[in-house]
Amino acid sequence: MSNPLTTKLTSFAALSDEERVALDQVCQDTFTVKSRDLIRVGDRPEQVFLILDGWACRYKDLPDGKRQILAYLLPGDLCDPHVFIFEQMDHSIRAVGEARVAAIPKQVILDLTDRYPALARGFWCSALVDEAVSREWLVNVAQRDxxxxxxxxxxxxxxxxxxxxxxxxxxxxxxxxxxxxxxxxxxxxxxxxxxxxxxxxxxxxxxxxxxxxxxxxxxxxxxxxxxxxxxxxxxxxxx
Missing domain, CATH: 1.10.10.10 (Winged helix-like DNA-binding domain superfamily/Winged helix DNA-binding domain)
Structure with a gap:
């Protein structure tokens, strides 16, 4: 099956063969996780997780035990590619059922965006869409039945x-x-x-x-x- 990150980014930017190969190479360090956290509130991540198969979700727990799911991460989604800019995570990310995930060191992400402008543009567009989805979810919960x-x-x-x-x-x-x-x-x-x-x-x-x-x-x-x-x-x- 094709690399879902490549498939996703090609809808944002035209990628060369070299850029496609570079994306495949960053997906080599993979693991499978089932219904557990990838990142928790307060963590200081040094890597970015890419969902290759399965789902994950962003969520926050409340003191009374309630939970709000903030977003779903589907195949091809990076779990906050710029998250390592901040000192600590302000939310958690959890696998929904079984998921296959690639762990990408933060320096690899930085090198990709420095070396390949089209990939940088694709990551940027993807992040902007994530923000748009968050706005729509807010409207969904607040205003729709x-x-x-x-x-x-x-x-x-x-x-x-x-x-x-x-x-x-x-x-x-x-x-x-x-x-x-x-x-x-x-x-x-x-x-x-x-x-x-x-x-x-x-x-x-x-x-x-x-x-x-x-x-x-x-x-x-x-x-x-x-x-x-x-x-x-x-x-x-x-x-």
Whole structure:
């Protein structure tokens, strides 16, 4: 399977063969992790994690035991490529189920961006999209009802998985529990179940064996009031 980071960055910048090889070389130090933290609040990271297969999430725990999931990291996503600029992590990153991860030393990231301007541009664009996704998630939780926000989340995940070629038609991996969906959308697991049942009853989605199938993406987008511009998926014109 192709390097998902290369697949993702080529939607932001045209990459040469040399740059593609360089990206493959930084993905050699890999490991598999299952449902545990990659980075915790207060850590001082010296490397950047790249998700090659599976999922991870950014999250923060509250003193009362509640958890808010802040973002999902999918294949091709770097876990905060500039995080080592700060002294300490202000949030945690955890594998969602089983994930294959590459550990990239911070100096390697710096060398790549110094040597290859197209890669630097790709990393920059990717980081800007991450910020746009964070803004949309804030709107989702604060202003949309639970039905619309769940449909919106599924539209976003499907498009992001399409970007890195991790879909088959309308089907993609969705390794989330109802509790995790609740921690993402700010609703209880019981409410998550009700909304999922409604989406299924309307023939929009089905879930089976940690996978989701979207049966009518246009109808799901309509239900979500979804505007994909914040994902900036159109091919960029080189600067």
């Amino acid at each position: 639970s039905y619309t926000r769940m449909a919106h989340l599924f539209c976003e995940i499907w498009l992001r998985m399409c970007q890195v070629k991790r879909t088959s038609g309308g089907t993609f991996a969705l390794p989330l529990t109802q509790e995790q969906l609740g921690d993402t959308l700010g609703i209880t697991p019981v409410h998550v179940n009700r909304v999922l049942q409604r989406l299924r009853a309307e023939g929009l989605v089905t879930t089976c064996h940690r996978q989701m199938t979207i049966h009518d993406i246009d109808a799901l987008k309509a239900a979500a009031e979804f505007d994909s511009r914040y994902l900036h998926l159109e091919r960029r014109v080189p600067a």
